[in-house]
Amino acid sequence: AQSVTQLGSxxxxxxxxxxxxxxxxxxxxxxxxxxxxxxxxxxxxLLLKYTSxxxxxxxxxxxxxxxxxxxxxxxxxxxxxxxSDAAEYFCAVSVNSGGSNxxxxxxxxxxxxxxx
Amino acid sequence: DAGVTQSPTHLIKTRGQQVTLRCSPKSxxxxxxxxxxxxxxxxxxIFQYYEEEERQRGNFPDRFSGHQFPNYSSELNVNALLxxxxxxxxxxxxxxxxxxTEAFFGQGTRLTVV
Numbered sequence: 593a594q595s596v597t598q599l600g601s602x603x604x605x606x607x608x609x610x611x612x613x614x615x616x617x618x619x620x621x622x623x624x625x626x627x628x629x630x631x632x633x634x635x636x637x638l639l640l641k642y643t644s645x646x647x648x649x650x651x652x653x654x655x656x657x658x659x660x661x662x663x664x665x666x667x668x669x670x671x672x673x674x675x676s677d678a679a680e681y682f683c684a685v686s687v688n689s690g691g692s693n694x695x696x697x698x699x700x701x702x703x704x705x706x707x708x
Numbered sequence: 709d710a711g712v713t714q715s716p717t718h719l720i721k722t723r724g725q726q727v728t729l730r731c732s733p734k735s736x737x738x739x740x741x742x743x744x745x746x747x748x749x750x751x752x753x754i755f756q757y758y759e760e761e762e763r764q765r766g767n768f769p770d771r772f773s774g775h776q777f778p779n780y781s782s783e784l785n786v787n788a789l790l791x792x793x794x795x796x797x798x799x800x801x802x803x804x805x806x807x808x809t810e811a812f813f814g815q816g817t818r819l820t821v822v
Contacts, residue, residue, distance in 0.1 A: 596750075624809055628813075633818075634815060634816075635712075635714075635798055635813040635814050635815040635816050636751070636798065636800075636813040637813070638810065638811075638812070641809065641810060643809050682750050682751070684750075686809075694739075694756070694764075694802070694809075695741065695753045695756060695764055695766070696741075696743075696751070696753065696800075696811060697753070698750030698751050698752070699750050700748075700749060700750045701748075701749070701750050
């Protein structure tokens with residue numbers, strides 16, 4: 593079974609500073625990896641995904657993540673934080689076991705606050 | 709494209725009652741998955757429907773059931789509600805031909821059980 597661990601339930605940065613949200617995964621087969629963002633009282637919006645192509649994945653709003661198999665990590669970064677980045681971020685893993693047997697397994701989330 | 713739509717947005721029910729939540733998938737999508745997100749937690753997979761059949765199920769009791777209609781829309785039913793069922797219920801749609809590699813989420817239904 594696959595699992596996700598997000599290190600740090602709360603990360604606080606200053607506006608303009610680097611954002612680094614950590615995600616480690618466990619999977620017995622090559623995984624698909626995702627980062628989602630959730631604003632208060634909203635659903636989940638896909639930021640980016642890794643599906644076994646390029647290991648450095650660029651997403652929306654200036655975010656990117658790098659798949660590192662040796663470290664089983666998929667950390668999310670953004671060079672310069674903006675106030676609008678304040679939200680909850682979820683890392684998720686999925687394995688394609690054939691057919692429609694696909695589901696997302698989420699981490700517990702990291703709340704990002706951005707200070708002016 | 710309206711994306712994934714869920715109804716209602718909020719719901720208050722009493723313990724022991726039954727509830728039905730509804731989801732319309734993104735246009736062109738054929739697979740619907742349901743997730744439960746308790747306060748302060750990540751979403752947890754309930755089940756997935758494709759071709760009107762439940763294809764995969766998470767660790768949820770039989771009180772949770774679902775249905776998919778020919779137009780791909782879906783319902784989630786919860787019987788004998790418990791206080792612990794209070795959560796945000798998220799519907800996600802995807803396309804099996806694309807390997808279900810990208811799920812689009814609705815805004816969710818906030819269920820409060822009192």
